[in-house]
Amino acid sequence: MLRTLALALLGLCLTQAARSEETEPLECPQCGTWAIHMASPSGYIGDEMVVSATQVSLPGCGQFDAEVQNSQITMEGPHRSYKLTLALRPTSWTPLCEVEERSTLKMEATISVGYLADGSLGEFSVYNDKSPQAVYSAMAWNYARYSPCDSGAAYGSSACLELANARLIKTLAYESVSVFSGKKSGSQFNAARFAAAVFDFCLIRERESGLGGWPTVWALSCQHERLQTKLNELRVWNDCRFKSKSSTCKPVDERFDKSPKQDR
Structure with a gap:
């Protein structure tokens, strides 16, 4: 029985490899809408960058005309990895990605497999002529090719929750600013401080929740629940x-559920 199972698994692997080899390389691996789950500066986590064959839009950096200057493809097992160098000519930009007139920025992009789909995970770094250090970098997922939320693995699950939590934190911050602006609310609520305190608590609470990256996944899930509750x-x-204009309305504060984890 074990021999039959082993042969079946081998056949499946060979079939998947053959299908990958039969698939044509992506014509434009960098193209698409990319959801950022890691970034430097980190404030752009949760935002989206949009790339086409001739244009690049980077949140917090600017809008650029783009030209591929170099590209190469390597095989990583049955999958392809694409490395590209692009020249970015700004049409509009922020101080973070400021460039001298008639000059260009350089973008290096590595587009690789995200679990099952070629071209679904991207690493992007932007450089100017003044420093060897990237002025802007991002790791992002192309959900049209594959969603990390569907991976069932720790890394993909973390990416999925990092994106969701970043968006919740921004929503919570914007809505709290709108509520408190110009008003004596009686609340000292701070969305950034609250999110950090929750995550610190969740990391400690979930530190023994599995192996590898799973404690972080559970900590992010714990944080997500408390962010949504506070929103x-x-x-x-x-x-x-x-709406009710009642004087008994309870102001929002930074307290949250600190109950211990439940057996799963």
Whole structure:
């Protein structure tokens, strides 16, 4: 029985490899909408960069006309990895990616397999002529090719939750600014401080939740639940103040559920 199972698995691997070899290389591996799950500066996590064959839009960096100057393909097992160098000519830019008139920035991109799909995971770094260090870098997923949320693995699950939590933190920050701006609310709520405190708690709570990257996955999940709960509380409080105009509406604070983890 074990021999039959081993032969079946070998056949499956050979079939997948053959299918990958039969697949043509991506014509434009860097193209698409990329959801950023790691970035430097880190404030752009959760944002999206958009790349076409001739243009690049980087959140917090600018808009650029793009030209591929060099590209190469290597095989990593049954999958392909693409390395590209692009010249970026700015049409609009921020101080972070400022460039002298008639000059260009350089982008290095490595587009690789994200679990099952070639071209689904990208690493992007932008350089100017003044420093060997990247002025802007991002690791991002092309969800049209493969979603890390579907991977069932720790790294993909972490990426999925990092994106979701970054977007929740930004929503919570924007909505709290809108609620508190110009008003004596009686609350000292700070979205960034709250998110950091929650994550510190969740990391400690989940430190023994599995091996490898799984404790981080569970910590991110723990943080996600508390961020969503706090956002709901903020909205309820805002509705109470402006719709019912009751003086008994409870202001939002930075307290959160600190109950120990439950057996899974």
